[in-house]
Amino acid sequence: MPAFTPDAVRAAAPPDLDLRLAAAERAAALAPPSPEDEVWRYSRIDELDLDWFVPGRADTTVDAPEGVHVAHGGSLDRVDDLDTIDVFHELNRAFMDAVVVSVPRGVVAERPVVVTHRVHAAGTAVFPRLIVDAAEDSELTVVEQFVSPDGLVALVVPRLEVDVAPAARLKYLGVNMLGGSTWSLAHQRALGARDSNTLLATVALGGDYARVRTEARVTGQGASTRQIALYYADDTQMHDFRTLQDHAAPRTHSDLLFKGAVQDQAKSVYTGLIKIRHDAKGSQAFQTNRNLTLSSGAWAESVPNLDIETNDVKCSHASTVGPIDEEQRFYLESRGIPPEIAERLVVLGFFDEVLEQLPVGPLAVQLREQVGAKLARRTS
Amino acid sequence: MSTLQISDLRASVAGTPILHGIDLTINSGEVHVVMGPNGAGKSTLSAVVMGKPGYEVLGGSVTLDGTDLLALPAWQRAQAGVHLVMQYPSEVPGVSLDHVMEEALVARGRSTDGLDALLESEAARIGFAPDLLHRALNVDLSGGEKKRNETLQLAVLQPRFAILDELDSGLDIDALRDCARRVEALTNDTGMGALVITHYNRLLEALRADVIHILVKGRIVASGGPELADQLERDGYAAYQTGDDADVEPVTAADRPSSLDDLFAL
Numbered sequence: 341m342p343a344f345t346p347d348a349v350r351a352a353a354p355p356d357l358d359l360r361l362a363a364a365e366r367a368a369a370l371a372p373p374s375p376e377d378e379v380w381r382y383s384r385i386d387e388l389d390l391d392w393f394v395p396g397r398a399d400t401t402v403d404a405p406e407g408v409h410v411a412h413g414g415s416l417d418r419v420d421d422l423d424t425i426d427v428f429h430e431l432n433r434a435f436m437d438a439v440v441v442s443v444p445r446g447v448v449a450e451r452p453v454v455v456t457h458r459v460h461a462a463g464t465a466v467f468p469r470l471i472v473d474a475a476e477d478s479e480l481t482v483v484e485q486f487v488s489p490d491g492l493v494a495l496v497v498p499r500l501e502v503d504v505a506p507a508a509r510l511k512y513l514g515v516n517m518l519g520g521s522t523w524s525l526a527h528q529r530a531l532g533a534r535d536s537n538t539l540l541a542t543v544a545l546g547g548d549y550a551r552v553r554t555e556a557r558v559t560g561q562g563a564s565t566r567q568i569a570l571y572y573a574d575d576t577q578m579h580d581f582r583t584l585q586d587h588a589a590p591r592t593h594s595d596l597l598f599k600g601a602v603q604d605q606a607k608s609v610y611t612g613l614i615k616i617r618h619d620a621k622g623s624q625a626f627q628t629n630r631n632l633t634l635s636s637g638a639w640a641e642s643v644p645n646l647d648i649e650t651n652d653v654k655c656s657h658a659s660t661v662g663p664i665d666e667e668q669r670f671y672l673e674s675r676g677i678p679p680e681i682a683e684r685l686v687v688l689g690f691f692d693e694v695l696e697q698l699p700v701g702p703l704a705v706q707l708r709e710q711v712g713a714k715l716a717r718r719t720s
Numbered sequence: 721m722s723t724l725q726i727s728d729l730r731a732s733v734a735g736t737p738i739l740h741g742i743d744l745t746i747n748s749g750e751v752h753v754v755m756g757p758n759g760a761g762k763s764t765l766s767a768v769v770m771g772k773p774g775y776e777v778l779g780g781s782v783t784l785d786g787t788d789l790l791a792l793p794a795w796q797r798a799q800a801g802v803h804l805v806m807q808y809p810s811e812v813p814g815v816s817l818d819h820v821m822e823e824a825l826v827a828r829g830r831s832t833d834g835l836d837a838l839l840e841s842e843a844a845r846i847g848f849a850p851d852l853l854h855r856a857l858n859v860d861l862s863g864g865e866k867k868r869n870e871t872l873q874l875a876v877l878q879p880r881f882a883i884l885d886e887l888d889s890g891l892d893i894d895a896l897r898d899c900a901r902r903v904e905a906l907t908n909d910t911g912m913g914a915l916v917i918t919h920y921n922r923l924l925e926a927l928r929a930d931v932i933h934i935l936v937k938g939r940i941v942a943s944g945g946p947e948l949a950d951q952l953e954r955d956g957y958a959a960y961q962t963g964d965d966a967d968v969e970p971v972t973a974a975d976r977p978s979s980l981d982d983l984f985a986l
């Protein structure tokens with residue numbers, strides 16, 4: 341990956357140069373990931389060649405209400421730990437464009453913060469980083485959108501760091517509206533302190549290969565997290581999710597609902613882990629993943645996992661992969677509804693459970709229309 | 721005046737022949753009741769007439785005023801004028817009853833003007849909670865609510881012929897009376913004909929039967945007036961059972977009793 345060198349970092353003359361240089365050096369020393377690695381199993385990572393790309397920048401806009409602080413460019417070492425996760429994590433450190441959104445103690449933001457990243461330049465790799473700090477007893481909704489034109493070959497490597505202080509309520513929605521030739525390798529991490537409430541929501545409609553690794557970690561007693569996602573891949577798209585519900589404190593609660601569909605030649609993968617650490621007694625964790633396969637050539641995989649280190653917990657996971665339920669279809673058809681409309685009702689009904697829980701109502705209406713348009717393009 | 725004609729209908733499920741030649745002619749406004757023991761083929765008959773997947777027609781015909789229903793997919797049979805009230809209505813998450821009725825009317829080229837008011841008044845008429853009109857179909861509904869829901873759809877769509885597959889299973893006395901009366905009114909007011917499949921004649925207290933047919937092992941073994949139902953109530957099916965136990969309808973998960981009512985009906 342000759343383009344992503346320490347020299348390239350130096351040329352950009354960013355803040356935190358030393359930290360970035362160190363990250364670029366670590367990236368250069370790492371072996372490229374492979375589907376042989378468990379964490380990249382089922383992925384298309386072996387199709388990616390970083391030589392196709394040069395470092396670039398997305399056009400990022402932020403719309404925020406009164407009382408919420410927005411800073412462009414944040415200090416690298418503030419919320420980032422020094423774990424090396426993978427080469428993309430290090431490249432994000434080295435080349436990131438950071439936006440820091442913070443809501444002060446006790447402040448309830450009156451409307452959502454909307455962060456939009458537009459990728460314009462073909463052949464670029466962009467590394468947006470969004471840092472969200474919700475101070476004690478604050479309340480905030482953040483929407484982050486990723487947009488690129490159809491046919492634009494580009495790579496987006498976003499990273500989200502969310503820190504939710506005691507008793508704060510934070511809702512995040514990430515929306516992938518990337519064109520069908522853009523790759524995305526996203527990593528989200530939320531830390532929930534005592535009695536906090538965190539929602540991490542993702543809607544993935546776009547991209548070529550689009551992966552989201554999303555980690556919700558509760559570190560304080562009584563904290564609660566919820567992760568939801570709607571994904572719908574068509575043509576030759578692939579949506580790939582890795583989820584973690586990590587309980588590191590007693591009496592914590594996590595819930596996850598991921599619903600997806602694949603059609604044409606598209607693929608999806610869901611791999612989820614509930615981890616209950618030794619000192620997380622009295623915790624509850626639930627995980628549900630449901631997938632519709634709408635064409636015979638489409639493929640979906642669902643792999644739920646549990647790792648429980650203590651007793652006195654309540655956990656459940658459920659996962660399904662399959663075509664539209666024959667009984668549901670027949671029920672609607674027996675009412676005189678033609679098959680294509682019956683299927684449309686069932687598929688939109690399937691996704692409504694997630695759409696109703698999205699933190700932004702008007703956007704949900706627009707996303708529902710996009711889901712309907714996608715279904716109308718389906719080939720059997 | 722319309723006629724639903726079933727002639728020498730033979731059908732199998734999973735390779736096992738269940739119906740061995742059914743003949744039934746139902747005219748507008750008539751109520752024909754098919755009674756029989758478990759496994760006789762009653763539900764198979766309703767499923768085959770409606771076109772449910774998983775059933776194979778081996779021979780015979782089903783026509784509505786001469787139209788060959790067996791040649792049509794289920795949705796076109798419904799549009800032709802046949803409606804199935806299901807014994808176990810499917811749950812359809814995220815799809816509301818009012819939306820389905822709207823789509824069903826639009827698909828028939830019928831107006832949806834006044835649909836909301838119609839739904840409200842039909843709900844009130846049979847004691848269906850109005851907030852359930854906007855909820856997902858059958859999701860988290862009680863047995864009685866599901867059957868009121870089915871009956872309400874019948875009243876909105878007003879088909880020429882209704883097939884009621886054990887409308888009385890899972891229903892309490894009050895709900896049974898409300899639903900049966902509504903069906904009876906449709907036969908009088910709109911001339912709807914009905915093929916009523918049931919185990920026992922409590923349903924017939926509120927729904928006047930014209931003809932009773934007794935179905936045993938895939939064949940109609942007797943037909944007669946309402947007095948036949950009374951005789952069955954007294955003597956059971958023993959007189960109609962033969963020693964041959966072959967070819968009984970397989971008991972599937974959906975056939976297992978789901979309520980006390982079903983247990984009593986066994």
